[in-house]
Amino acid sequence: xxxxxxxxxxxxxxxxxxxxxxxxxxxxxxxxxxxxxxxxxxxxxxxxxxxxxxxxxxxxxxxxxxxxxxxxxxxxxxxxxxxxxxxxxxxxxxxxxxxxxxxxxxxxxxxxxxxxxxxxxxxxxxxxxxxxxxxxxxxxxxxxxxxxxxxxxxxxxxxxxxxxxxxxxxxxxxxxxxxxxxxxxxxxxxxxxxxxxxxxxxxxxxxxxxxxxxxxxxxxxxxxxxxxxxxxxxxxxxxxxxxxxxxxxxxxxxxxxxxxxxxxxxxxxxxxxxxxxxxxxxxxxxxxxxxxxxxxxxxxxxxxxxxxxxxxxxxxxxxxxxxxxxxxxxxxxxxxxxxxxxxxxxxxxxxxxxxxxxxxxxxxxxxxxxxxxxxxxxxxxxxxxxxxxxxxxxxxxxxxxxxxxxxxxxxxxxxxxxxxxxxxxxxxxxxxxxxxxxxxxxxxxxxxxxxxxxxxxxxxxxxxxxxxxxxxxxxxxxxxxxxxxxxxxxxxxxxxxxxxxxxxxxxxxxxxxxxxxxxxxxxxxxxxxxxxxxxxxxxxxxxxxxxxxxxxxxxxxxxxxxxxxxxxxxxxxxxxxxxxxxxxxxxxxxxxxxxxxxxxxxxxxxxxxxxxxxxxxxxxxxxxxxxxxxxxxxx
Numbered sequence: 001x002x003x004x005x006x007x008x009x010x011x012x013x014x015x016x017x018x019x020x021x022x023x024x025x026x027x028x029x030x031x032x033x034x035x036x037x038x039x040x041x042x043x044x045x046x047x048x049x050x051x052x053x054x055x056x057x058x059x060x061x062x063x064x065x066x067x068x069x070x071x072x073x074x075x076x077x078x079x080x081x082x083x084x085x086x087x088x089x090x091x092x093x094x095x096x097x098x099x100x101x102x103x104x105x106x107x108x109x110x111x112x113x114x115x116x117x118x119x120x121x122x123x124x125x126x127x128x129x130x131x132x133x134x135x136x137x138x139x140x141x142x143x144x145x146x147x148x149x150x151x152x153x154x155x156x157x158x159x160x161x162x163x164x165x166x167x168x169x170x171x172x173x174x175x176x177x178x179x180x181x182x183x184x185x186x187x188x189x190x191x192x193x194x195x196x197x198x199x200x201x202x203x204x205x206x207x208x209x210x211x212x213x214x215x216x217x218x219x220x221x222x223x224x225x226x227x228x229x230x231x232x233x234x235x236x237x238x239x240x241x242x243x244x245x246x247x248x249x250x251x252x253x254x255x256x257x258x259x260x261x262x263x264x265x266x267x268x269x270x271x272x273x274x275x276x277x278x279x280x281x282x283x284x285x286x287x288x289x290x291x292x293x294x295x296x297x298x299x300x301x302x303x304x305x306x307x308x309x310x311x312x313x314x315x316x317x318x319x320x321x322x323x324x325x326x327x328x329x330x331x332x333x334x335x336x337x338x339x340x341x342x343x344x345x346x347x348x349x350x351x352x353x354x355x356x357x358x359x360x361x362x363x364x365x366x367x368x369x370x371x372x373x374x375x376x377x378x379x380x381x382x383x384x385x386x387x388x389x390x391x392x393x394x395x396x397x398x399x400x401x402x403x404x405x406x407x408x409x410x411x412x413x414x415x416x417x418x419x420x421x422x423x424x425x426x427x428x429x430x431x432x433x434x435x436x437x438x439x440x441x442x443x444x445x446x447x448x449x450x451x452x453x454x455x456x457x458x459x460x461x462x463x464x465x466x467x468x469x470x471x472x473x474x475x476x477x478x479x480x481x482x483x484x485x486x487x488x489x490x491x492x493x494x495x496x497x498x499x500x501x502x503x504x505x506x507x508x509x510x511x512x513x514x515x516x517x518x519x520x521x522x523x524x525x526x527x528x529x530x531x532x533x534x535x536x537x538x539x540x541x542x543x544x545x546x547x548x549x550x551x552x553x554x555x556x557x558x559x560x561x562x563x564x565x566x567x568x569x570x571x572x573x574x575x576x577x578x579x580x581x582x583x584x585x586x587x588x589x590x591x592x593x594x595x596x597x598x599x600x601x602x603x604x605x606x607x608x609x610x611x612x613x614x615x616x617x618x619x620x621x622x623x624x625x626x627x628x629x630x631x632x633x634x635x
Contacts, residue, residue, distance in 0.1 A: 018105055022098070025053035029094050046090035050081065054097035075245060083252075083286035125216045126160035126194065132204070142194075143211045153203040159196045162214045163205040165189065169402040170201035174482070175532065183377075185402050193505075201402075215505065248292035248601070255285040255605060284607050291597070291604045304589050304625070307632035308582030316565040317575045324561040327544045328579035331474050332524020333516055334572075335538070337509075338481035338491055340531040341548055342569065343456040347377050347438070349385035351453040355431065363442050363450040370406040370417040373398055378438060381454050405440075416443040423448070438487075455487070458494060461570035466495045468573045475524065478516060480509045482534065506534045510541050529572070531556050546572060578632070585632055589625040596621045 032045035051058070054077065061074040077100050084093035128139045130152040137152055142160040145151065150166065153159050159172070171183040174196050183199055186192055192205055194214040211217055259281050305322030312319050319325050339345045352360040368386035371379035373395070383390075396409035404425060405418015416422060423430045423441050430441055430448040442449040466477055479500040481488050488502035501512050517526055528535070528542035539545030539559040547560030548567045557563050564571045603609035 015105070022053060022101055022105065025049045025094075026098060028052065029091075029098065032094075033091060043090060046094055047085070050085075050094045050097060053094065053101050054081070057097065057100065079249065080286075080289040080292060083289045087283055087286045089286075126158040129160040130154070130157075142214075145207055145211065147207055147210055149207045151205050151207060153192075153198045153205055155198055155200055155202065157198050159192055159194050159198060159205070161194050161205075161207045161211060162209040163192055163207045165192055166204040166206050168201050168203040170203050171199045171402070173197040173199055175534075187402065215507075244292075248289065251601075251605070252285045252288045252292070255288055256281050280607070284605065287609070288601060288604045291600050291609065301586055301590065304582060304586035304629045304632070307585065307629035308578050311578050311582075311632050312575050315571065315574050315578075316568075317571050318563040318565060319575070320561050320563075324544055325575075325579050325582060327525050327561075328527075328576045329583050330523065330525045331469075331472075331527055331544070331576070332520050332522065333476040333478065333526045334469055334474050335513060335516065335526060335528045335542065336477065336479045336497070337528075337530035337532070337535050337538075338479055338483055338488060339456060340567075341529055342462045342479065342491060342495065343458050345531075346457060347381040347454050348457050349381055349452055350455045352385075352450065353453070354450040355448050356450075358449045360450075363452065366410065366415055366444060366449065367417045367440060367442050367452055369395060369410055370398075370408055370415055374400065374406070378440065378454055382440065382452065385452075410444075413445050417441070455490070458491060459567075459569060461568055463495050465569040465573055466497060468570075469576075472573070472576055476516075476520070478512075480504055480512050480538075506537050509535070509538045513538050513541055529569070531567075535559075582632055585628055589628055592628075593621050593625065 026049070028045055028049035032042055032049060035042075035045075037045070057074050058078050061078040064074060077097060081093040081097050084090070084096070126142055129142045129145050130137050131140045131145055132150040132152055145161055151161065151163070155170070165186050165188050167188055169185070169187050172186055172192065174184050174193075184196075186203065191208075192203070194211075194216040305325055308325050309319045309322065312325070336342050349364075352364050354360050354363050364382070364386050365388070367382050368388070369390055371382045372390045372392060394411050396412070398406070398408040400406050401418070401422065404422040405416065407414075407416055407418075407422075407426075409415065416426060416428070417440060419439070420430075420441065423443060426443070426446070428443045428446055428448055430443070431451065438454040440452040440454060442451065469477060477497050479488065479492050479495075479497050481500070481502055482504055483502060485502040488500045491497075492500040501508075504512065513526065513528060520526065525543035527544040527546055528538045529546040529548075530539055531548035533556065535547070535556050536559040539547060539556060539561075544562065545560040546562045546564065547556040548564055562575065600609050
């Protein structure tokens with residue numbers, strides 16, 4: 001079987017080409033079976049079909065011998081089938097190789113759904129930078145901009161390089177970096193990072209880092225390096241072959257040469273007349289090798305996992321390879337992204353607190369009147385909460401103050417809606433409001449009316465998912481987010497998470513992930529669950545990356561090993577249960593196949609089992625394991 005490695009530059013397996021090759025080889029094989037041909041022509045047809053079907057297996061076996069990786073499944077298949085040819089059991093040789101290649105085809109097809117390059121991540125990179133030189137502006141490649149140069153970032157443009165704002169006020173979209181939907185206000189003196197999108201005002205920025213050291217470049221590099229560092233999951237059949245293959249080869253060797261020794265001992269000479277029985281022992285030895293081919297194992301293992309993958313897909317979970325399904329059985333830590341993963345990513349008014357004898361309705365209405373002129377997510381959440389008609393003719397001298405809020409006259413009265421800094425600026429006495437969530441203060445004619453608390457909603461099944469993961473054996477659950485500490489603490493406490501890390505950039509999420517990997521004890525794996533472009537490096541770096549597929553970004557979906565198509569965290573619980581059921585079924589298949597194989601190996605060594613009986617037994621075992629595997633899908 002193939003190794004289930006993955007990486008950014010991994011060559012995809014061509015399933016269609018492989019199927020056509022197997023069909024062609026099978027047709028020639030059937031022709032050789034049905035046509036009554038002389039021995040040379042019959043041998044030629046069987047040999048042709050053999051090399052069409054399993055030529056690459058023989059090639060791998062030869063290569064591995066030179067690389068000192070002799071005893072693997074490719075070597076076993078080559079020796080056993082070559083032995084079958086040597087004793088003129090041509091049909092068995094080709095049939096055994098065909099079984100092996102069908103099993104390999106099933107496993108390989110999973111790799112076509114495996115990780116591809118995170119191409120959409122490149123989209124956050126700006127194509128050009130507006131370089132300011134000698135009073136003129138010139139479009140240049142960001143790679144050609146030096147530290148200390150001054151660039152201009154116009155509204156709607158991506159920020160090409162990290163820097164400091166020299167002049168201009170604007171709101172920037174940071175979602176590509178932090179995953180948080182709330183735009184951030186920048187003003188002179190503030191740092192600005194590549195990958196952000198300038199939304200409103202013109203910004204003059206002095207570059208502080210060259211492109212190769214910029215935030216965007218770091219994200220792209222992290223994805224590539226994380227994929228390269230991530231070790232592949234070694235499959236059972238490869239581990240098994242390391243011990244099984246040399247054992248059966250030695251057994252076949254002894255079947256021929258032990259009689260040589262025994263025939264020289266007078267007491268055994270009547271039983272072992274080596275010269276007369278040489279062909280008999282060679283036949284037994286080669287029959288032993290044919291029987292030893294792990295055909296049923298090769299088929300039963302991938303089919304068991306594909307049963308689990310099929311069952312998961314019926315429940316809205318896409319798993320890109322059997323090793324990732326197997327990995328869910330060994331989770332030690334689950335690392336959660338916050339916005340869009342544990343929460344809905346949609347802001348909502350959760351509380352209105354009136355002060356100074358004002359009513360809740362009055363506070364909310366005035367806030368909605370002033371926010372009606374804004375497209376800010378917070379403004380939209382207030383308008384949705386108010387859900388009434390607004391008479392815009394009552395609003396006069398409207399002024400949006402970047403980084404503070406809104407100031408206007410409503411029915412000839414001075415109204416303020418904004419953050420704590422706005423009220424300090426206007427010297428209006430108010431509550432400190434140390435509450436979790438985003439707080440919007442409201443004042444009228446220098447009198448404090450109260451405040452509105454806006455928060456992202458936690459998904460309905462998030463708390464239940466966290467509890468059930470603990471019951472399923474997950475030792476630790478951690479949340480990492482680009483959001484502020486107060487909002488992160490609120491979500492972590494409400495869900496019962498073990499700890500959280502807030503205000504993180506993508507590379508910092510990966511750093512925390514690697515720190516958790518070092519801290520965990522034992523051989524358990526770490527899963528990362530996220531949904532944004534900014535989560536792509538962490539999804540790749542984790543042992544098992546899980547992405548929200550319905551609303552998640554394309555980059556996250558491409559980078560992940562498992563995709564939850566419904567965006568429900570609880571789907572992870574169902575998938576883990578399927579993984580446990582799959583593991584149980586696979587081991588049932590393995591045990592059954594090994595028992596039957598052992599019985600026939602003994603019978604073959606004693607000379608009471610023919611190759612055809614062994615082949616039919618193998619087919620029977622394969623059919624039973626297929627039936628057992630389909631039970632996973634049906635449940």
